[in-house]
Amino acid sequence: MTLRTVEWKNDSVVMIDQTKLPNKLVFVKYTDYNDVADAIRTLVVRGAPAIGVSGAFGIALAALQSSSKTIEGLLSDLEKAKKILFETRPTAVNLSWALEKIMKIAKQCKTVSEVKDAVIAKAKQMAEEDIKTNKEMGKNGAELFQDNDTIMTHCNAGALATVAYGTALGVIRATKESGKNIKVIATETRPIQQGSRLTAFELKHDGIDVTLIPDTAVGYTMANGLVNGVIVGADRILQTGHVFNKIGTYQIATMAKQHNIPFYVAAPLSTFDLESRPENVIIEQRNASEVTGIGDKKTAPDGIDVINPAFDITPPELISGIITENGVAKPPYEDSIKTLFEAN
Ligand code: MRU
Secondary structure (H helix, E strand, C coil): CCCCEEEEECCCEEEEEECCCCCCCEEEEEEHHHHHHHHHHHHCCCHHHHHHHHHHHHHHHHHHCCCCCCCCHHHHHHHHHHHHHHCCCCCHHHHHHHHHHHHHHHHCCCCHHHHHHHHHHHHHHHHHHHHHHHHHHHHHCCCHHHHHHCCECCCCHHHHHCCCCHHHHHHHHHHHHHCCCEEEECCCCCCHHHHHHHHHHHHHHHHCEEEEEHHHHHHHHHCCCCCCEEEEEEEEEEEECCCEEEHHHHHHHHHHHHCCCCCEEECCCHHHEECHHHHHHHCCCCCCCCHECCCCCCCCCCCCCCCCCCCCECCCCHEEEEEECCCCCCCHHHHHHHHHCCCC
């Protein structure tokens, strides 16, 4: 049984508190959408698909919380909740994708009770679809890896970044399920260590062979022939094939190119933004304290200047393929991404 990151249970949202991992597996329960917004902001839940579904559940809570007797009043309460949820994290496009989708459903309803039922049903359906999509993506990606491969991954694009199963780790799971013997190298992923705290935890929990390395050992492991392929997730992918993902992805992709190692990205179609150009996407800048310390321990001098971007951009020329539920896009991406959407 893989972990279920976020779930709707008895008119509340239940999620794993990822800030407590790997030391404690704690579940938190929310009945107020403001708390869900806080949970997204503080990384209790993180990972593009997981925050998308959490946003949808946040709207479902807002519908239950609203005391409005009119449909106009209820929709205005939902718009207010949408704004608060939307402003939590700017880079992962799945959040706005999910919020837009659920608001569209709400606006098609005729009565207050219809809206409440419809948004809850839609949010639950989105959660189920996320798992289905990850499994389809897994099957498509499994064909790209060979028996006895060691695959490097960065950050956490696993069950914990989604509702369950995972995007990049979903491909790793599916490769293993197809009978191939594979090993994983997980980068630590400073500054908040999604690799050591979450990916290593999740893969060990699921019995998948995983070795942890510091981010600084990417070049060493590649140069010593310890890596056959790389797979990461994504927070946003543009029509041009530019991939926004956890800080450090760009340097891993560059190093993979240097060593002729294929570099793949796995993400659902809900992670694509076909409108924006790279320079228009906001890269979330996070608190300096994430860099000046580890946990409660200070590891840098007081008052030091810090740059702490949460994401970077990997250009298309470094990417061997983008795995989706509709197939694998190969360069040139402008054309292949268009074809994936036409198949939708
Ligand atoms: O800041 P996070 O932990 O929300 O960032 C998540 C990532 O960047 C992951 O690597 C991921 O690929 C996107 S979610 C599948």
